[in-house]
Amino acid sequence: MNFDKLEFGKYIADHMLLCDYANGEWQQPQIVPFANLSLSPSTLALHYGQTVFEGMKAFRMDDGCINVFRVDKHYERFARSLDRMCMAIPPKEIFTEGLFKLIETDKAWVPKQAGASLYIRPFIYASEAKFGVKVSEQYRFVIFTGPVPDLFASPIKVKVETDYIRAAKGGTGFAKCGGNYGGAFYPTQLAKQQGYDQVLWTTGQENPHIEESGMMNVMFVINDRLVTPPLSDSILDGVTRDSLLVLANDLGYSTEERPVSVAELEKAFRDKTITEAFGAGTAAVVAPIGTIHINNIDYHLPGYSHENLLNKMKLKLERIRTGRDNDVHGWNCITG
Ligand SMILES: *Cc1c(COP(=O)(O)O)cnc(C)c1O
Numbered sequence: 147m148n149f150d151k152l153e154f155g156k157y158i159a160d161h162m163l164l165c166d167y168a169n170g171e172w173q174q175p176q177i178v179p180f181a182n183l184s185l186s187p188s189t190l191a192l193h194y195g196q197t198v199f200e201g202m203k204a205f206r207m208d209d210g211c212i213n214v215f216r217v218d219k220h221y222e223r224f225a226r227s228l229d230r231m232c233m234a235i236p237p238k239e240i241f242t243e244g245l246f247k248l249i250e251t252d253k254a255w256v257p258k259q260a261g262a263s264l265y266i267r268p269f270i271y272a273s274e275a276k277f278g279v280k281v282s283e284q285y286r287f288v289i290f291t292g293p294v295p296d297l298f299a300s301p302i303k304v305k306v307e308t309d310y311i312r313a314a315k316g317g318t319g320f321a322k323c324g325g326n327y328g329g330a331f332y333p334t335q336l337a338k339q340q341g342y343d344q345v346l347w348t349t350g351q352e353n354p355h356i357e358e359s360g361m362m363n364v365m366f367v368i369n370d371r372l373v374t375p376p377l378s379d380s381i382l383d384g385v386t387r388d389s390l391l392v393l394a395n396d397l398g399y400s401t402e403e404r405p406v407s408v409a410e411l412e413k414a415f416r417d418k419t420i421t422e423a424f425g426a427g428t429a430a431v432v433a434p435i436g437t438i439h440i441n442n443i444d445y446h447l448p449g450y451s452h453e454n455l456l457n458k459m460k461l462k463l464e465r466i467r468t469g470r471d472n473d474v475h476g477w478n479c480i481t482g
Pocket of ligand 1: 382384
């Protein structure tokens with residue numbers, strides 16, 4: 147395994163955790179060699195979409211220890227997503243102890259290269275084999291991991307989308323469930339055909355407000371303040387979003403969690419008060435946006451350098467995760 151030539155999502159570590167739920171109880175979790183799952187074609191998850199996942203990372207610290215970032219916050223979100231999808235919630239001990247045991251087993255897979263990490267994918271699916279529409283009574287909880295590189299994304303072009311929406315008020319947008327992704331692909335493909343990399347999701351046609359950028363939260367720097375839409379049932383509560391809001395404050399910037407209308411963005415471009423726009427998520431930490439397409443106009447952000455808040459925050463986060471800076475907020479979960 148060459149950790150200098152990593153590709154996101156390509157390599158998978160040697161083991162996985164399996165834990166089944168049946169007869170109203172979680173069974174004993176097991177760590178087994180990574181292998182295919184065997185499923186009946188009538189498995190409920192394949193038909194009615196009861197699937198929920200998480201995405202988190204483990205980092206190699208400067209002293210060689212392994213640090214899993216904000217396990218509690220990921221577990222809490224996993225539980226909220228599962229609750230929304232009427233799925234069984236594994237106890238916190240099974241989640242965290244299982245996770246740490248799995249990482250201990252495959253610790254040779256945690257890269258030492260700066261910025262690289264071990265991506266952790268916990269997920270649960272409705273495993274009962276029955277084809278009538280119903281809430282499943284059986285679930286399978288799986289965790290697997292894989293080494294991923296630091297993603298240095300060059301600035302992307304995004305298209306403000308008002309014809310399609312990712313998530314509706316009252317819907318499942320705050321839950322990390324598979325269906326949210328399935329429904330987002332079509333408008334994203336259309337945007338790609340038009341020459342854009344991603345869509346900037348909004349609340350829809352009437353008085354649109356910004357929601358998220360692709361499958362990441364979105365943040366802007368307007369008038370030197372970090373601005374991001376407030377959490378709601380149509381926005382996913384990103385761990386990166388939350389961490390960056392805290393770090394921006396630590397770095398002396400004001401932050402605003404408030405609705406951002408598309409009209410406000412257009413005005414901010416005309417007034418040149420907007421200086422940064424980026425996606426925020428576990429995979430890349432920050433994904434800079436270079437161009438935003440609004441109502442047939444391509445608006446361009448100024449270029450990005452290490453002076454920009456997004457890069458300062460990414461660097462700060464990396465320093466905390468590797469143990470170079472103090473973990474004053476208690477985000478690191480360190481194992482041997
Ligand atoms: C996972 C996800 C995010 C980012 O969450 P992080 O915890 O920061 O990785 C943002 N939006 C959507 C829709 C997501 O699924």
